[in-house]
Amino acid sequence: MGIYLHELVNVVPTRAEDYLDSMAEHHGTQRRARGEAGDSMLGLWTVLEATGTWPLAVNLWQNQSWDRQAQMLQSQFEPRAQNPELKKWWLNNLDLRTGGFDRIVDSTAYSLDVAGLRAEGVAGALFLHQIVRVGAGQVADFLDAFGNEGVPAIEAAGAQLVGAYRVCMYDHEAIVILAFREPRDLARFQAGWHGTAPGNGLRRWRDREDTWVRGKETLLLKPRWFLSSPWHS
């Protein structure tokens, strides 16, 4: 299990990829200087104009531990620890984004970290990103069932698990991200999700998750950078 920073960023229209490149360059350069670049970026995505709010970008950074997460926050807020390069980047890129909403998340035991995802060859042309709303206090139950019952059905239907995460400091949210190598894999997955064929494991999971799930905010994503970038090697 590990700590990640999850960001939904309101990007300026037509500047999403410019924002993600600028962010990746700044982040990778800073981490590389500390010898930490390699496994620190899980994914940077643009949101497709198909589901949810647009324009929007999604960032997921692997910070590993609360110590590292706290260091990152100190570099922005703690007067004696502020990083002047971060301040410079932040204030110089206001033409690329106008704000956002972040969450600190903790990965489930069955979710691979960046190195593990890379070793398994997880990749996608499209990604399904869901903020799952469950009953208060039911996050762990949902995520356990998702790992035991949902993931096998999902992977049999053509998706790959990127990760399932508990949203820290919330009692009713989880985040699930799936990868589809090709658009046709998403088509197969969706046809199975809405299908009625007997023996359809995905359909069984769909019915099962109603035990906990009270709604989902879904985004379809295209990767700008996934598991690596020119600045995170």
Next chain:
Amino acid sequence: MAIYLHETATIDGGGKEGYLEALRTGWVPYAEQTRGMRLVWMGSTIGSTANWPETMALWELRDWEHFADVCGRMYSDHADETPLTAWWRDSFRFRKRAISQVLVGAAFSPTLDGLLASGVAGTAYGFTRYGVVPGKTAAFLGALERRAALDVEHARRLVGAYEVAFTNDAAYAVWVHSDLVAAGEYQRALPGDAEICEWERSVRGVLTGTREIWGFATPHCPLWPAGYRTDTKIW
């Protein structure tokens, strides 16, 4: 199983007329030619019932394969598709942001071809979002089919009934009235219709809430009344 893309765009200032015209002359024919997307409806939200200024568009896709193909080719900032790039960048003179949903047509929901064949048309539309208890979507859609039959008696016809994809707590429907006067008359008549009141009681354990906004079609969109010719734009 037809799939629908429903997009609501937030308009910048007085840009609604310009954006709808840019859609009509630019993206609509381009999307149909290059991606096979079929426009079902396009127009303005009616601000007295919804956020404003906004526009909405509803597109029909054949199936999930078609949907996935459209997603795979969906525009990103540096795509190598010159006509689309130019249109895309220019459109931000008129719009600021959008919110979209993917809809799965119910078995009884008519397709665009079916709507056109049966002469469904009008200027005033209801866009209804139904909050559904998780696990009850199929039951609600069955009830919605019965409601559509009741609403026909009040000259309100079904354009589409849908499951909202990628969640488990919502359904959606689009309804058409001949015009705004008819839409108002329908609302006036509702409390006095015993069958509709009974229908509303019957879905109490299935729904968590219902919200309808109104939209006004733009002339030239497929469900605009065939005999109603005008060059006036919706501003």
